[in-house]
Amino acid sequence: MMGSLSGSVAVVSGASSGIGAAIALRLATAGARVALVARRPDALAEVAARIPDGAVCVPADLTVTGAADDMVRRVIDECGRLDVLVNNAGEARVGPIVGADRGDWARMVDLNLEATMALSWAALPHLLDAARGPRGVADLVSVASIAGRRVQAGAGVYAATKAAVLAFSESLRQEVTARHVRVGTILPGAVRTEAAVLASRRAGRDTRDAPAPYLDVDDIAGAVEFIVTRPPRMAVNEMIVRPTEQES
Ligand SMILES: NC(=O)c1ccc[n+]([C@@H]2O[C@H](COP(=O)([O-])OP(=O)(O)OC[C@H]3O[C@@H](n4cnc5c(N)ncnc54)[C@H](OP(=O)(O)O)[C@@H]3O)[C@@H](O)[C@H]2O)c1
Known part of the structure; x- marks a missing residue:
């Protein structure tokens, strides 16, 4: 399939559902060969089946x-x-800090932060190589959250992991940008995924009388596509994308 990413290879973590699946489909439509990563093989295969040229x-x-x-x-x-x-790939296990299940915290630190750093570390030598190729750049984009910037009670550890992703990304950006690896972060507000709607209902923020505003997963996928298809001279390093009606 031809597009502005043709000839490129893209890895998307957490590609078996929600935002990650939408990002993978978008990047494939833009011409990239995509590699889909997540735990559930069946769900990955379903996403791959929606890509005309297939996926790894x-x-x-x-x-x-x-x-x-x-x-x-x-x-x-x-x-x-x-x-x-x-x-x-990431997970929000929200709730008060007082009396929290520390296992939930460890899980979020391991996935949202540690896995992001580990995957970045493993990918960087190859991204640095790719940046010297005909495309002239390579891209590392992390899906953080507005929670990493606008902290609220009830989501402290989730917010901490996402704030840490922003700090890690900015440090890495300064380290590799002269070598043409563009490092970017997206800070989504509420996006309609099964997990987000459930969490919002549990927190009493999404009721029949007062439905919460949500973005579509494709809104975030479009933002990622925008970042990685800019000309080599231009780096979009941070993008906040919220539903218009979302105040915080
Ligand atoms: N939805 C929102 O409102 C919102 C807002 C701001 C930021 N975000 C961020 O957006 C990202 C995607 O969230 P989503 O809403 O699309 O949720 P989702 O549908 O639950 O997607 C999470 C993805 O991560 C994968 N995953 C979970 N644990 C994993 C593990 N141990 N190893 C590998 N993959 C794993 C899941 O697949 P498997 O279960 O198959 O492993 C799934 O593909 C997250 O980083 C989240 O924090 C979401």
């Missing part, structure tokens, strides 16, 4: 030590290069 499915639990390295190695073996990494 890499079932992996990214919280397991070494999984990110194995995954990147497999993509390089099968596709020969890596031009775009989208760190999207």
Whole structure:
């Protein structure tokens, strides 16, 4: 399929559902060969089946030590290069800090932060190589959250992991931007995914009388596509995308 990413290889983590699946479909439509990463093989296969040229499915639990390295190695073996990494896999286990289940915290730190750093580390040598190729740039985009910038009670540890992703990304940006690896973050507000709607209902923010505003997953996928299809001279390093009616 021809498009402005033709000839490129993109890895999308958390591509079996929600925002990640939409990003993978968008990047494939823009011409990239995509590698889909998440734990559920069946769900990955369903996403891959929606891509006319197919996709590489890499079932992996990214919280397991070494999984990110194995995954990147497999993509390089099968596709020969890596031009775009989208760190999207993440989870929000929200609730008060007082009396919280510390296992929920560990899980969010392991997936939202540690796996993002591990996958970035494993991908960077290949992104640096790709940036010296004909496209002239490579891209590393992480899906953070507006929660990482506008902190609210009840989501402290989720917000902390996303704020850490923003800090890690900005430090990495300064380190590699002169070598043409563009590092960007997206800070979505509420996006209509199964997980987000459930969490919002539990917090009493989405009721029949007062329905919460949501973006569509494709709104965020379009933002990622925008970032990775800019001309090589232009880097979009941070993008906040909220539903128009969302105040915080
Ligand atoms: N929805 C929102 O309102 C919203 C707002 C701001 C930011 N975000 C961020 O957007 C990203 C995507 O969220 P979403 O709303 O699209 O949720 P989602 O549909 O639950 O997607 C999460 C993805 O992560 C994968 N995943 C979970 N644990 C994993 C693990 N251990 N190893 C590998 N993959 C794993 C899941 O697949 P498997 O279960 O198959 O592993 C799934 O593909 C997250 O980083 C989230 O924090 C979402």
